[in-house]
Structure formats: structure tokens, C-alpha cells
Amino acid sequence: xxxxxxxxxxxxxxxxxxxxxxxxxxxxFVPETPRLSSPVMTPEVLWSFGRLGDGVVSPDGxxxxxxxxxxxxxxxxxxxxxxxxxxxxxxxxxxxxxxxRESGLQWRPDGERIGYLSAASGTIQLWEINRDGxxxxxxxxxxxxxxxxxxxxxxxxxxxxxxxxxxxxxxDLFPDLPKADARLENDLMYRHWDSWHDYTYNHIFVAGYExxxxxxxxxxxxxxxxxxxxxxWGGIEEIAWSPDGKKVAYTCKKLTGKAYxxxxxxxxxxxDTETGxxxxxxxxxxxxxxNPRFSPDGRMIAWESMARxxxxxxxxxxxxxxxxxxxxxxxxxxxxxNSEQLCWSSDSRSLFFIxxxxxxxxxxxLNIPDGEIMCLTDGIHNYGSPAIAGxxxxxxxxxxxxxxxxxxxxxxxxxxxxxxxxxxxxxxxxTMGKVxxxxxxxxxxxxxxxxxxxPPEFDPSKKYPALLYCQGGPQSTVDxxxxxxxxxxxxxxxxxxxxxxxxxxxxxFGQAWNEQISGDYGGQNIRDLLSAIDEVSKEPFVxxxxxxxxGASYGGFAVNYLAGNHNGRFKAxxxxxxxxxxxxxxxxxxxxxxxxxxxxxxxxxASNETARRSYSFSPHRFVQNWDTPILVIHGQNDxxxxxxxxxxxxxxxxxxxxxxxxLFFPEETHWVLKPQNGxxxxxxxxxxxxxxxx
Numbered sequence: 097x098x099x100x101x102x103x104x105x106x107x108x109x110x111x112x113x114x115x116x117x118x119x120x121x122x123x124x125f126v127p128e129t130p131r132l133s134s135p136v137m138t139p140e141v142l143w144s145f146g147r148l149g150d151g152v153v154s155p156d157g158x159x160x161x162x163x164x165x166x167x168x169x170x171x172x173x174x175x176x177x178x179x180x181x182x183x184x185x186x187x188x189x190x191x192x193x194x195x196x197r198e199s200g201l202q203w204r205p206d207g208e209r210i211g212y213l214s215a216a217s218g219t220i221q222l223w224e225i226n227r228d229g230x231x232x233x234x235x236x237x238x239x240x241x242x243x244x245x246x247x248x249x250x251x252x253x254x255x256x257x258x259x260x261x262x263x264x265x266x267x268d269l270f271p272d273l274p275k276a277d278a279r280l281e282n283d284l285m286y287r288h289w290d291s292w293h294d295y296t297y298n299h300i301f302v303a304g305y306e307x308x309x310x311x312x313x314x315x316x317x318x319x320x321x322x323x324x325x326x327x328x329w330g331g332i333e334e335i336a337w338s339p340d341g342k343k344v345a346y347t348c349k350k351l352t353g354k355a356y357x358x359x360x361x362x363x364x365x366x367x368d369t370e371t372g373x374x375x376x377x378x379x380x381x382x383x384x385x386x387n388p389r390f391s392p393d394g395r396m397i398a399w400e401s402m403a404r405x406x407x408x409x410x411x412x413x414x415x416x417x418x419x420x421x422x423x424x425x426x427x428x429x430x431x432x433x434n435s436e437q438l439c440w441s442s443d444s445r446s447l448f449f450i451x452x453x454x455x456x457x458x459x460x461x462l463n464i465p466d467g468e469i470m471c472l473t474d475g476i477h478n479y480g481s482p483a484i485a486g487x488x489x490x491x492x493x494x495x496x497x498x499x500x501x502x503x504x505x506x507x508x509x510x511x512x513x514x515x516x517x518x519x520x521x522x523x524x525x526x527t528m529g530k531v532x533x534x535x536x537x538x539x540x541x542x543x544x545x546x547x548x549x550x551p552p553e554f555d556p557s558k559k560y561p562a563l564l565y566c567q568g569g570p571q572s573t574v575d576x577x578x579x580x581x582x583x584x585x586x587x588x589x590x591x592x593x594x595x596x597x598x599x600x601x602x603x604x605f606g607q608a609w610n611e612q613i614s615g616d617y618g619g620q621n622i623r624d625l626l627s628a629i630d631e632v633s634k635e636p637f638v639x640x641x642x643x644x645x646x647g648a649s650y651g652g653f654a655v656n657y658l659a660g661n662h663n664g665r666f667k668a669x670x671x672x673x674x675x676x677x678x679x680x681x682x683x684x685x686x687x688x689x690x691x692x693x694x695x696x697x698x699x700x701x702a703s704n705e706t707a708r709r710s711y712s713f714s715p716h717r718f719v720q721n722w723d724t725p726i727l728v729i730h731g732q733n734d735x736x737x738x739x740x741x742x743x744x745x746x747x748x749x750x751x752x753x754x755x756x757x758x759l760f761f762p763e764e765t766h767w768v769l770k771p772q773n774g775x776x777x778x779x780x781x782x783x784x785x786x787x788x789x790x
Contacts, residue, residue, distance in 0.1 A: 123193075123195035124175050124177060124193050124195055125166055125168040125171070125175040125195075126166070126175075126177075126190075126193075127144060127146075127166050129521030129522060130144060135525060135526055135552065136526075136527065136552055136589045137526060137528075137583075137585055137586050138589070139774070139775040139778035139779060140169065140775060141522065141526070142580060142586055142778070143167050143169055143771050143774055143775060144166075144167075144522065145499050145519050145522060145580075146164045146165065146166055146499075146518040147165040147166075147499065147500070147580075148162055148492070148500045148501060148502065148516065149162065149163045149165065149176075149199075149500075150163040150199060150200065150201045151483070151490060151492065151502050152201045152202060152203055152483070153183070153203075153483045153484065153485045154207050155203055155206070155207040156207050157183060157484065157485040157486035157488075158182065158183055158184065158485075158486070159180055159181065159182060159183060159227060160180070160181050160183055160483075160502060160515065161178060161179070161180050161203065161210050161227075162178075162179055162180075162181070162201070162502060162516070163176050163177065163179070163198060163201065164176065164179055164190075165197075168771070169771045169772060169775065172770055172771050172772045173771070174197065174771070175195060175197065176197040177190050177192045177194070177198065178190070178191050178192045178198050178201065178210065178212060178225070179191065179516075180210075181502065181515050181516055183486070183488070183504060186513075186514060186515045186516065186517075187516075188515075188516050188518070189228075189229075190229075191210075191225060191227070191228065191229030192225065192232075194214070194216065196214045196215050196216045197214075197215070198214050198223075199213050199214075200212055200213040200244055200332065202247060204247055204251060205247055205249055205251040206251055208226070208227075209224045209225060209227075209231070209308075210225050210227065211223070211224050211235070211245060211247065212225065213242055213243075213244075213245070217234055217237075219240070219241050220241040220243070221234055221235070221237065221238065221241075222234075222235040222236040222242050222245050222256070222310075223235060224308055235308050235309075235310060236256065236310055238256070238258060240258045240259060241258070241259065242256050242257065242258060243257040243258065243259065243298065244256070244257035244325065244335075245257065245332070246336075246337060247305065247337075248305070248337045248341035249337055249338075249339050250340065250341040251305065252304065252341060253302060253337075253369065254302075254303055254304075254305040254310060255300050255301065255302050255303070255335065255337070255344060256300075256301045256303060256310075257298055257299070257301075257325065257332070257335075258299060258301055259294075259296035259297065259298060259299075260299045260315065261295055262295070262296070262297055263293075263296075264295070265295050266278050266279060266280055282353075283352070283353030283354055284353050284354045284357040284688070285352070285353055285356050285357050285686060287686060287735045288327060288328050288686050288687075288735065289328045289686070289735055289736050289765070289766065290328070290733050290734065290735060290736075290766060291733075291735075297317075297320070297321055297322060297323050298323040298325055298327065298330075299315050299316075299318075299320070299324070300315070300317060300324055300344065300346055300367075301313045301314060301315050301316070302314050302316055302344065302367075302369055316344065316367045316372075316374070322348050322351075322352070323348065323349075324346045324347060324365075325346075325347065326348065326349055326362060326386075330386075333387050334346065334347035334387055334388075335388075336388045336389055336390055336397075338394055339390055339391075339392060339393070340394055341369075342368065342370055343366050343367065343368055343369065344366070344367045344369065345364055345366050345367075345377070345388035345390065345397060346365055346367065346388070347362050347363075347364060347385070347386040347388070348363060348365055349361060349362040357686060357687060357688040357689070358406065358688050358689055358692065359405055359689055360383055360384050360405055360406055360407065360408050360689050361382050361383065361384075361405045362384050362385055362386050363378045363379065363381070364376075364377040364378045364385050364388050364399055366397075377397070377417060378399075378401070381401060381403075382403070382405035383401065383402030383403050383404050383405050383407065383410055384400070384401065384402040384408070384410075384412075385399055385400070385401045385402075385415075386399065386400055386401075387400045389439070389440055389447075390440075391440050391444040392440055392442060392443070393444040394419070395418065395420060396417065396418055396419060396444065396464075397416070397417050397419060398414065398415065398416045398417075398438050398440070398447055399415055399438070400412050400413070400414070400415075400435065400436060400438065401413045401414075405689075406689040406692060406693050407689075407693045408571075408687075408689065408690060408693075409569075409603070409610060409611075409614075411432075411433075411434060411607045411610075412436055413429075414426070414427045414428040414431075414435035414438065414447065414449060416447075416464065427462050427464070427467050427469075428462075431451075431469050432606045432607055433451045433452060433453075433603070433604065433606075434452065434603055434604075435449045435450075435460070435462075436449060436450050436451065437449055437450040437480060437481055437482060439482045439483060440484075441484065441507075442484055444464075445463065445464055446461050446462060446463050446464065447461070447462040447464065448460070448461050448462075448482045449461075449462065449482070450479060450480055450481075450482065451471075451604075452573050452575060452604030452605075453471060453474070453604070454533070454604075455533075455545050455573055455574060455575045455576070455598050455604060456474075456475065456477060456478055457479055457480060457575055457576070458471050458472070458479055459472045459473045459479050459482055459489065459491065459505060459507075459510075460472060461507065472505070472507055472510045473505060473510045473512070476495060476531065476533070476576060477493055477494060477495040477498075478494045478495065478575055478576040478577060479491045479492065479493055479503075479505070480492045480493075480494070482505075485504065487507075488504045488505060488506060489504070489505040489506075489507055490502060490503070490504060490505075490515065491503050491504075491512075493512065494576060494577060494578045495576040495578065496531050496547070496549065496576055496577070496578065496584045496585060497528040497529075497531060498519075498523065498578065499518075499578045500578065501514060501515070501516045501517065501519070502515040502516040503515055527552040527553060528552060528585050529549050529550045529551050529552050529554065529584075529585055529588035529589070530550040530554060531548075531550075532547070532548045532550070533545060533547060534547075534548055534631075534632075536597065536627055536628050536631045536632075537627070537631075538600075538620075538623065538627050539620075539623045539624075540620065540623075542609075544597055544598060544599065544624055544628065545597075545598045545605070546596065546598065546631075546632070547594075547595075547596040547597075548593065548594070548595055548596075548632060549584040549585065549587070549588045549596065550588060550593055551588045551589065551590075551591050551593065552588065552589055554637075555637075556636070556637045557637075558637060559636075559637060559638065559639040560592065560593045560637055560638060561592055561593070561639055561642035561643065561644065561785075561789040561790065562592060562595055562629065562632060562633060562638050562639070562642070562643050562644075563587060563592050563593070563594050563595065563643075563644045563645070563646055563785070564595050564625060564628065564629040564643065564644070564646070564666075565582070565584070565587075565594055565595065565596040565597075565646060565647065565651070566625060566647030566650075566651035566654035566658075567596070567597075567598075567599070567602065567647065568647065568648045568649030568650045568652070569601070569602065569649070570601045570602070570613050570617075570621070570650035570694070571601055571602060571603055571610055571613070572602060573598060573602045573603055574596045574597065574598045574602065575604070580774060581648075581767070581768055581774060581777060582648065584596065586778065590782050590785070591790070592644075592785070592789075593632070593637070593638055595628050595629050595632045597624060597627075597628035599621045599622075599624035599625050599628070600613050600616075600620045600621040601613025601614075601621045613694070614693060614694045614696075615694070615695070615706045615709060615710055616709070616710075617653065617694075617710060617713045618657055618661070618713030619713075621654075622654065622657060622658070625645075625654060626662075626665070629643060629665065630665075642790070643665055643666050643667060643789075644666055644668040644669065644788070644789050645666050645669050645670075646669070646670040646671075646672075646781075646785075647670075647671065647672070647674070648671075648672035648673055648674070648729075649672070649673050649674065649737065649766065650674075651672075651674070652671040652672050652674020652675065652737075653671075653674045653675040653676075653715065654674075655669050655670065655671040655674055655726075656671050656674045656676050656715035656745055657713060657715045659671075659715065659718070659721075659722050659724060660715060660717075660718025660719060660720070660721040661721065666724055667724060667725070667789055668725050668726075668727075668784065668785055668787075668788035668789050669725070669727070670726070670727045670729070670781060670784060670785070671726060671727070671728050671729070671745060672729040672730070673729065673730055673731065673734050673736075673741075673742065673766050674715075674728075674741065674742070674745065675714075675715070675737055675741055676714075676716055676741045676742070676744040676745040676748075677714055677715075677716040677741065678695065678699070678710065678711050678713070678714035679699045679711065679714065680740070680741070680744070681737065681738075681741060682695065682699060684738045684740070685735070685736060685737065685738070686735055686736065687736070694710075695710040695711070696709070696710050699711050715745070716744065719748045719752065722748070722749060722752055722754055723754065724754065725754065725755035725756065725784075725788050726745070726746075726749050726754065726756050727756070727757045727758075727759065727780070727784040728742045728745045728746040728756065728757070728758050728759070729742065729758075729759040729760075729777070729780075730742030730759075730760055730761070731760075731761045731764030731765045731766065731767070732760070732761065732764070733763065733765040734765050734766040735765075736766050737766065739760070742758065742760070743758070746758040755788075757780070757784060759776075759780050761773055
């Protein structure tokens with residue numbers, strides 16, 4: 097008993113060395129920078145980083161407002177406050193101090209106040225505050241939560257996003273059964289990604305606005321059973337005011353049920369606030385059309401567009417329409433990359449946007465009307481969310497070795513300088529592993545960019561175990577992202593060399609490279625993954641007898657597939673939210689457009705050769721070959737890849753007497769978002785690999 101008590105005390109002391117001290121200010125949690133006992137990353141340190149978000153530039157370009165979220169691990173909850181930085185001198189002053197998790201920042205067009213969303217009143221409402229944190233005032237008093245808002249440029253109107261109930265639930269149908277707990281469904285899309293449909297729809301309300309007072313709200317989608325912004329991920333970026341404040345452009349997929357589940361056809365609609373008329377700007381354009389941006393002079397509107405209905409990973413084109421002539425033009429027709437996060441120059445003669453370049457995200461500029469596209473930045477990092485700030489751009493910048501911070505970019509020279517240093521205190525104490533870019537030849541003679549991440553204090557005279565990282569998506573670039581779960585520096589800190597290839601089926605290397613994976617899940621991209629680990633494992637510092645493979649979502653499928661097709665390469669697997677049985681996946685997921693395009697169609701179409709080939713790759717068909725320890729992880733509220741897929745993989749391994757564990761999160765989704773669950777994930781992940789690879 098005494099020995100147990102001593103162990104608990106010792107563990108507590110060690111944990112305290114790496115946990116941030118807590119400074120209570122008001123009702124908030126403001127962590128002081130912890131003094132680390134080791135320069136090596138730990139799960140507790142990873143969850144101590146401040147998470148920057150919601151960066152918005154003031155109308156005069158001299159200030160940027162943003163939020164920072166910190167997690168209180170002991171409380172298992174997060175806190176978020178608003179900060180304001182000077183774009184000339186940087187830094188950042190915290191201007192709120194509450195437990196209300198402020199979000200959705202917008203500067204008023206006059207630049208005098210900042211609007212934001214807060215639940216301080218009991219429901220989520222619009223509030224305003226002065227730049228210095230004084231004068232906090234509740235602006236909206238709606239009977240429903242406000243999910244987003246945007247001031248008109250002339251500051252005479254405001255749009256609000258609210259949920260409107262238009263469908264009947266079980267208690268509307270059977271009012272005499274108030275304690276009944278059930279759903280009665282008649283069509284598809286009754287649940288999506290991580291939540292059940294709640295019988296409501298996101299609608300846009302346009303209202304009058306005058307110095308903090310909202311009047312005469314009007315639902316511009318009254319009676320429509322459609323969402324704008326689109327669910328589940330759409331936000332205020334899908335909506336825009338015209339410069340004169342007379343029109344609202346919004347993104348919407350005006351389909352329901354089965355038709356919705358089969359289509360990606362969102363359109364851009366333009367609503368006239370004076371006449372009440374709505375026009376479909378992109379009628380006849382069948383793929384995704386979203387995120388409209390009016391030019392400052394009001395003459396043009398730009399948006400992101402995909403050509404094909406049902407293909408969510410199609411090339412993202414940069415379209416511009418002349419609102420006077422009606423002409424629409426694809427300015428990216430000869431640009432074999434995606435064009436995202438559009439931002440007009442102040443003179444309406446250029447568009448800045450983000451695109452991939454050799455597995456990094458860089459700032460590009462399109463000149464109008466000549467159509468010239470040029471890359472403005474470079475370096476081993478990701479830029480994002482460009483916004484005009486005088487003669488500079490404010491962007492976010494991340495890498496595999498640094499979480500997001502705000503930077504200023506010169507659009508002429510491409511040089512950048514830091515505006516915020518939210519995590520400098522932690523980063524200065526940590527030793528990060530080297531991140532190396534390699535080009536590896538694939539089995540069909542192509543060159544594949546692969547990141548290799550080394551352990552901190554790497555010693556080439558030693559031999560290290562190595563992990564093959566299998567990217568999810570599947571159409572998602574392995575670029576310079578920073579993750580709080582699949583964090584390469586966290587994995588490397590445990591003494592592993594990480595091999596992260598940009599295998600077939602990721603954007604950023606031309607559309608042909610991206611599209612090859614569809615209908616070929618167990619084909620060339622799997623050979624690409626093996627080419628990467630085989631090549632790196634030839635290094636004298638890699639122990640080729642201690643290799644593991646890990647991945648989530650599509651990467652989880654890749655791990656499950658490799659478990660039956662790896663020819664003894666690997667000694668341990670970790671599959672997070674991975675597909676195990678393609679047939680079951682097809683009839684239990686929700687976004688049918690994805691299954692139909694990437695898999696080729698339903699399993700019952702006997703004459704569909706693409707589908708027959710896809711289903712032949714289903715991991716459950718190769719369980720007879722499984723012989724390697726596997727950790728399976730899944731969240732109960734993952735509706736994209738239902739948790740029974742994880743159960744199937746785990747149960748199969750146990751039935752075959754293969755060492756296995758099942759880490760199951762009853763309240764998590766496709767992701768693991770709660771602090772203590774996130775730390776648990778990291779600990780179990782590391783323990784499993786150490787057990788079999790060390």
C-alpha cells in the first residue's frame with residue numbers, strides 16, 4: 097500500500113512539471129507558460145498550446161482581431177478570448193476575460209467596434225466591444241441562437257444566421273406521447289458526419305442596423321428546407337455582401353434527402369434586399385460552387401467552383417463573373433492546382449488565393465483581366481486565410497514544427513514577419529525533430545514527395561524504429577499542417593522516424609495524380625506507401641525489423657488493407673476510424689456522392705466493373721492473412737465511417753488470436769476533441785507502438 101501511494105505521489109509530481117500553471121482571471125482560464133522539465137514534446141505539452149483562430153483585419157488595416165483558445169485539462173474544457181494586435185508592431189492585447197468562448201469576430205465597417213458571438217446571456221447572441229475591451233454591449237436578443245453574422249459595408253444592415261425548424265419531430269407527430277424517445281425517418285441524410293438532423297435549417301435573416309440596434313429581421317429563405325451556410329462545415333465565408341449593401345450572395349445546395357446525399361451541386365444565389373428577388377448565379381454549373389467574394393468596386397464576383405457533380409475532390413477552379421455583362425470566366429483553366437480562400441486586392445485588379453506547391457500551401461496572385469497567376473511565397477510551411485491590411489496581407493502560418501500564428505506578407509517580395517507569438521514561450525523550450533523533404537521513385541517510375549521527420553536529438557549512429565504515416569482524405573495533401581492528434585513532432589518525440597508520403601490521390605501535384613486513386617483504393621496508392629517506407633528503411637539508422645503503419649479515416653482503411661497485404665514488413669498497426677468492410681460502409685454512411693465516385697457505385701451492380709474492383713479491395717476480404725498486432729480506435733458519433741467498422745476490425749483480429757486493442761470513445765466523433773480523451777489517445781497510441789516496436 098505504501099509503495100502504491102509513493103508511486104501515485106511521484107507520478108503527480110512528474111505530471112506537474114509539464115502541466116501549465118493556472119492563473120484565474122475573472123471566470124476564465126489563462127495558462128502561464130509552463131516550465132518544462134524536458135525539451136521533448138509530451139501529450140500534456142501538446143494540449144497546452146494556445147490555438148489561434150478567427151483572425152480579422154480592421155477596415156483601416158491597422159489592427160487584427162483574433163481569438164486564442166486554451167484547454168484546462170483538469171476541467172476537460174476549453175476557454176477562448178479575443179485579442180487585438182497592431183499590424184505595424186505586432187503583439188496582442190487580450191480584450192475579453194470570460195468563460196463564454198467568444199467567436200465569429202467581425203469588425204464594424206466604421207472600425208469603431210468589434211462584433212462577436214457569445215453565450216453570456218444564456219443563448220448565443222451578437223455582442224460588440226471597443227478595440228480596447230471597453231463598452232461591451234449585447235446587440236441581438238433573438239429567441240434563437242445566432243450562428244453567424246455580417247455587417248453590410250454601408251453599416252445600415254446586418255445579416256444573421258439562425259436555425260429555423262421546418263420539419264416535424266416525433267413529438268409533433270404524436271403530441272400525446274411526450275416521453276417517447278424515437279425518430280421516424282422517411283428519407284436519407286437523417287444524420288451527417290457527427291450529428292443527427294435536428295429538424296432545423298440554417299437560414300439567413302437580413303435586418304436593419306443602426307449603432308448597435310437591430311430592427312425588422314427578414315428570413316430571405318422563408319419556408320425553404322435548405323441550409324445556408326451549408327451543413328455541417330459551412331460558415332460565414334459562404335455568404336457575402338455587395339459593396340453597396342444592396343445584395344447578398346450565399347451558398348446553398350437546394351436539395352433534400354436522397355437527392356442531397358447523391359449530389360455536391362451547391363450554387364451561388366444572389367438576393368436583392370430592395371426587390372426581394374433571388375437569382376441563381378451558377379445555374380447549370382453542376383459541382384460545388386461556394387464562397388462568393390464581391391470585388392471592392394462591385395463590378396465582379398469571384399467564387400470557388402468544381403466542374404463535376406458528385407466529385408468532392410474535383411479541381412477547385414477560380415471563377416469570376418462580370419455582374420454587368422454576365423460573363424463568367426474560369427481564370428484557372430490552365431492552372432493544374434486548386435484555388436482556395438479568395439481575397440480581392442483593394443483596387444479590384446487582383447485576387448489573392450491559397451494553393452499547394454510541393455506539399456506546402458502558398459499565397460498566389462491572379463491578375464485581372466490578363467489572367468496571369470504567380471506564386472508570391474515559398475518555404476517549408478503552410479499559409480492560409482489571406483486578408484488585406486493596407487499594402488500587406490495578413491495570413492496564418494503553420495508548419496509541422498509550429499502551430500498557427502498570424503503573419504504579415506509583402507505581396508510584392510513575398511517576405512513575411514510575425515504578428516503574433518502565442519506559443520513562443522513553449523516553442524523556445526522544445527527541441528523539434530528535423531523535417532526533411534525527399535523525392536522517392538514509385539513503382540511506376542513517378543517522383544513522390546515524402547516528408548521524413550526525425551526524432552529530436554537524432555543520432556545517425558543509432559537505429560530507430562520507423563512509422564509509415566498513411567494520410568486520410570483520401571484526397572488530402574500531406575503538407576505542413578500542425579495537428580493536435582496526428583502530430584508528427586509528437587510521434588517523433590517518442591523516438592520514431594516518421595515517413596509521410598504524398599501518395600497517389602492527394603491534391604497539389606496535378607489533377608491526374610489526385611484522381612488516380614478513385615476506383616483503385618488497393619492499387620497504386622498502396623504501392624506508393626510501400627515504396628516510401630521501403631526506401632527510407634534502407635537507411636542505416638532505420639531498423640527495418642521494427643516498422644509500424646498508422647493512419648486515420650482513409651489512412652485507417654490503408655492500415656486495415658496493409659494488415660492483410662504487407663508481406664511481413666510491419667510489426668505493429670494502428671487504425672483510427674478506418675473502413676473495414678466496404679459493403680457495410682456503402683449502406684451505413686451518409687454522403688453517397690463520395691461512395692459513388694470514389695468506389696464506383698453500389699456492390700449490388702454486378703456489371704459495374706469499377707465497383708467490383710473497388711469492393712475486391714475491402715480489408716475484410718484479407719483477414720485470413722492478418723498476423724500482426726493491431727490497435728483499433730473509433731468514436732461512437734462517427735457517422736462518416738460508423739464505429740461498427742472499427743468493431744469489425746478488432747473482433748476479427750481477436751477471433752484470429754492476433755494481439756489487439758480497441759480504444760473506443762463513446763462521446764467522440766471522427767475526431768477526438770476533448771482534452772483528456774486527446775491525452776489518453778496519445779498515451780495509448782505511444783504505449784501500443786512501444787510494446788511492439790521497442
